[in-house]
Amino acid sequence: MVENERAGRKNGTRGAVAAVLVAAVGLLCAVLLLPLTASTSAAVREITLVTRDMAFYLEGESEPNPTIQLRAGEEVRFTVHNRDPGFTHNLAVEAWGLETRYLKTEASTTVLVRAPARPGRQVYVCVPHEKMMRGIIEVVQGD
Amino acid sequence: MELDTTNWSGEGTFTQTLIDALDAVEQVSLLRVEDASSSRSDVEFNFISNELFLRFGTRDRQVRAKMLGIVPVTRTVTEPAMTVSDLERALCEIDEVGPPDYADAGMLQYLRTERIVPPYQTRGYKLVELVRIYEAGSESRQAPDDV
Numbered sequence: 001m002v003e004n005e006r007a008g009r010k011n012g013t014r015g016a017v018a019a020v021l022v023a024a025v026g027l028l029c030a031v032l033l034l035p036l037t038a039s040t041s042a043a044v045r046e047i048t049l050v051t052r053d054m055a056f057y058l059e060g061e062s063e064p065n066p067t068i069q070l071r072a073g074e075e076v077r078f079t080v081h082n083r084d085p086g087f088t089h090n091l092a093v094e095a096w097g098l099e100t101r102y103l104k105t106e107a108s109t110t111v112l113v114r115a116p117a118r119p120g121r122q123v124y125v126c127v128p129h130e131k132m133m134r135g136i137i138e139v140v141q142g143d
Numbered sequence: 144m145e146l147d148t149t150n151w152s153g154e155g156t157f158t159q160t161l162i163d164a165l166d167a168v169e170q171v172s173l174l175r176v177e178d179a180s181s182s183r184s185d186v187e188f189n190f191i192s193n194e195l196f197l198r199f200g201t202r203d204r205q206v207r208a209k210m211l212g213i214v215p216v217t218r219t220v221t222e223p224a225m226t227v228s229d230l231e232r233a234l235c236e237i238d239e240v241g242p243p244d245y246a247d248a249g250m251l252q253y254l255r256t257e258r259i260v261p262p263y264q265t266r267g268y269k270l271v272e273l274v275r276i277y278e279a280g281s282e283s284r285q286a287p288d289d290v
Contacts, residue, residue, distance in 0.1 A: 086245025
């Protein structure tokens, strides 16, 4: 009977140790994997450019042809929305070989790009109106 | 025609041409001219953007109807003497104006571009004039954040 009690206590201790081990492994996984999931959702930055009055604007802002700052290597999804009645616009960054299709009024398009790994400055334009619709994309050192 | 240019800098040759043309259209009773906030200039261009808000005069029209669905009566209905589409047609016939570059039910839009080369310069700059005509009371097509 005493032996049975000892055996029961032994089994209880083993169970507790196993539970602690499982919890520790779970915690370790959470600590390691959580940043990965967070960085995945934050990896693609959304930038919406609106074209109106023969200029680019960041959505909700009033500065024409603004300088857009990106981090080196950052992945960015540009959405271009043409709100200029009667004009066809697009977005092009020659240095990146990027050029969207031409957008009629109220049309929009999306393009996914990765900023260059090195800091620098590139010009973005609307090809048919490149004198007036021209701004700078500034790539800065990432964190 | 009543003309209000208090919010206009006076810039824009084609805008002045339009004002003169609208002055000759007798159905236009009021015209307000304003600088648009999108006007801007750079080394290679000068972008002038103006907005014209106009009100048409009214005319009375007799409409036959039946009171209580039985008794025939004639009612007088007051309505604008012109629509934006009518105005578009009227302006098309003026040589100095011609057809708009864009038009819809509430707006006529004209774009004029010209390269200006000042004396003793070789390249000059591009003068771009954008004029939008609206019926007074309709909303400007400028985005709300910069109106």
